[in-house]
Amino acid sequence: MEQKKRDILQMVQNGTITADEAIILLKGLESEKPEAKEQSGETALEEAVERVEERRESEPTERVEEPKATEEERTESSEEEPTMEQRSQDFFEDVRKEVTNVGGQFVKLFQSAFDQVRDTDFTPPFGKGITFSETSTIDAYDITRVLVEVDNGSIRIDRTESDVIDVTYDVTAMGVPSEEKARELFDRHVRLRRDGDTLRIDNDLKLSKVDITLGLPSRTYDKLELENYNGSIEVSGIVATDIKVEAKNGAIDLTESTFRRADLETANGKVYVKNVTGDELEVDTLNGVIFVEGELVEVEAQSFNGNVSVTTTSRHARKLEVESFAGSAEVYVPNGSGVRGELETKLGRIDVALERAEQHDEKGDLFKRVIHFEREGATPTIHVKGETSTGLIKVDETLA
Template identity: 25%
Template sequence: MNEERKRILKLVEAGKLSANEAITLLEALEDKGNEKTTKAEQTKHIVNEVSTNVQPENKHTKDDQKTHHYKQSSVKSKLTEFIDSAVKKIKDLDLDFNFGNAVEVNHIFQHSDALVQNLDVDVSNGSVEIIPWNENDVRVECKVKVYNLESIEKARESFLDEVVFSIDNHKLIFAVQKKQMKVLAKIYVPRVQYEHVKVRMFNGPISGEDLEVSTFRAKTANGTIKVAKINSIYMELETANGQIDLKDSSSKECEIETINGAIKVDGRYEKLDAQSFSGNIVCYLPGEDCHTIGVKTTAGNIDIDTSITRNIDGELKSTLGGFNCEIPHMNIVKEKNEVVQKYLRFKTTTDHENKLYMFAETKTGSINIKPI
């Protein structure tokens, strides 16, 4: 089974599997392994590893439901050997590309009076930062490490042979595919409304802020994604190994995915989907824009702060964690509070017509829901 897990992680590293597909396959392997364990062994494991300090909630009357405050006590647990092994493999991936001696060169690309509506950036190794400014020019400042060359002249020539910088049909393309170059790129673009912004990296972080764009996509295999003040219709952020931090932004639909790393989100999103295999997820969602929240992590806690001026239909699931739901006027539709399975379905009723559907699931962590 360990060999199968290694193959799955290698497929993720190669970009042939998405984070969501990898999680599904790894969970299937876990379920297959659990079938071989007898009920007696499972019971013994639970007794040894899990605290039995679980207090079931009493049934509530209709009067109690008006100001109901719901809590389930967490059970003590440790991550299973399966999760530890998978996460360690990802954390230990050496993607820093130490190819030996490197020569550093600086280069600036500039295009005056550029009319740009689309950005397409693809850098294999380094970092990318998108910076809007009040000029009509496009400027790309590059700090480059070129490996296995000894002179600055040859290093600069090698970089210029590999790099693609062009503006055609209102589209900016900047690309460096060669992994034996580490390119730290700061991309200055006019402060205008964009149609599509797409940034891809294999190794390195992605950052940017203050963009008005219809579609925004950022994807890296190994690195953090940190963006702020992005106003969009559709947003997609994805990394296999790294934290994702999305601040003070807005979007009609936002999808966030990481295998190893925490997710932090604040802003206004009509539909939010956030998934992590190993990492906490924290969401701060003010306003009445959001109608759907879907949050899922395997080894991490979930914290959601949201406006309560809407009718909320909530569904919470946890295997070994607990719930702390502080939503007022909450009516419990269904609940389960077993040692290794927690479930809560609740609804609220207000005078507002807007409705929010909330789904949150974690296997080993706890879920906290608080009003803003």
């Protein structure tokens, strides 16, 4: 199958067949495949090709019989007529515009749906709620693991110079007749407990919003695990071996922290990581921008609908992988570092902005461009991999 596609494209380059004829042959090959096609953009490409074909076929093609031209006139005419390569480029440019237009409409619809979820962050179902605050303190001398899980509400973790763990709850209770009843429900459903070296906080109040703020003493923790279903999660100034953050509907902020491994995931919200130090970082969001900057060795960052930017300042960096379906993807490595990588896009633009980098194109499918690049440097080689569908994909180096 792949060899047949290459043969067809070679015939276009040689001028044996036209671009229109090549498209028909390629579509014929695809119809022979029994497997279902992936839905991640291939269908949109086919539909765009069909629309361009129909539009071009509808254009007038009749020609008026003209007297035979002289040799000089034929020469001038041939210079004015577009070449086979120009016609092919025009055709693919039309297809690219069609797909970009459809992709933009799809992304707007996708964004609108998530915005509706975000904007209904917590709508009181039974009128105005009852608000109050609670505080707790627990001895932290042997706590090395902190696990927090809430249904509705934000989570914030800060470093303190205290010897105890301070917990503050800001509660908005719904569907209760009085504050006394609200506090009774809070005491029954919001739990703070010590389990050996682990501090656990969980809340299963479905119709109340509980924002939790923890002040953790300055030390190294084995594990920090935070999860909520509706609300933002912020972590600042924490040192932990393992950090895991999962938000179903809310933004994630991780700043001024140190870790061996961190996993950050949200379905709807941006992810912001700055001034951190870590060996491994994995970031994933369906709808939102990803911004990462720090002294990081390995990073994997993926957003379905949002731009992705990853910057490492570590001279020991090994691997940086970025991917965005409906946005751009950018990678920044330390100045003068050794780099080897691969950038791939369907309809976007590729920019290898590294000085002294050798690069070459890989002949891929009809709607795919791949560039391999390499540069020797004063540091161990950083392996970079990036992929987009329609957006810019870029690799560059930091100024310092």
